Amino acid sequence: MSTATSTRDGAAPGALAVAFALASVYILWGSTYLAIRFALESYPPFLLGAGRMFLAGLIMYVVLRARGVASPTGRQWRTLWVLSIWMVLLSNGLVNLAETEVGSGLAAIAVASMPLFAGVFAMLRGRHPSKIEWVGLIIGFLGVLWLNAGGELSSSMLGLICLVIAPIAWAWGSIWSRDQDLPQPFMSAAGQMLTGSVWMLIAAVIHGERITQMPSMSATAAMFYLVVAGSIFGFTAYIWLLHHVRPALATSYAYVNPPIAVLFGALIGGERFTAHDLGAMAVILLGVVIITLSKARAAKPVAPAPSSASSSEPAA
DSSP states (O other), X not given: OOSBOOOTTSOOOOHHHHHHHHHIIIIIHHHHHHHHHHHTTTSOHHHHHHHHHHHHHHHHHHHHHHTTOOOOOHHHHHHHHHHHIIIIIIIIIHHHHHTTTSOHXXXXXXXXXXXXXXXXXXXXXXXXXXXXXXXXXXXXXXXXXXXXXXXXHHTOHHHXXXXXXXXXXXXXXXHHGGGSOOOOHHHHHHHHHHHHHHHHXXXXXXXXXXXXXXXXXXXXXXXXXXXXXXXIIHHHHHHHHHHHBOHHHHTTHHHHHXXXXXXXXXXXXXXXXXXXXXXXXXXXXXXXXXXXXXHHHHSOSSOOOOTTOOSSSTTO
């Protein structure tokens, strides 16, 4: 069996197309953490999330409807309203809030723990990990404890709380949504972003956010970058990969995005990372890699389109 799975018409995708899609997911999603930090220079965290999600969701919804994709049913909309609390408000929104106090690369390192929590929630719902997955979970959680035990993250209680809750919320939403009635993946993502933007706006009101002066051009450019590159192009590339390559390759962003985010943060954002932070990242990603490879060995060769597809990479 080749690395790439067959498409619906039986033709395998070209290596160049797969490489381009992977590069899009790796680079675009890896860069969103720094883009959030730049956008926060003028936009408050929840208002930033509300604007980003509404614009991206509206664009995707209009395009999908124009192409004949059915709108979510009433029942599906109700599910999307609940799902977007986990997948948008408590994941993306709390990452935004955390980045008001901690660096973008550090946020990406913390969010890398999402697959570990997903493994725990799957276990609680009756999907027991294999022995190799248990090894990955233990190693990964040791890295999480290491990250939270010292360094920059431990000096910010707000950042610490947000970056613990965000990956947990994303993981729970991902697992919970598997048993729900949802529209096709792209429409599900559009619906989550639209409903999530309302939750973000409510959070912004509760948080007392307002924009008191004209946002800078750089912050506005970063916000639109998040809309187009992060939420639309990056997600489209990810869904395409899920249809054309094995799941382990499509989901490899989980351990590629954090190092890329750290690299962008250091080279462009001027962020500095201690040996403590980088060591914890290495341990967390080792656990994630072990879990991913273990699942790949047991997975079926063809990956179905996920009904729970969300608007972006975990939490960002």
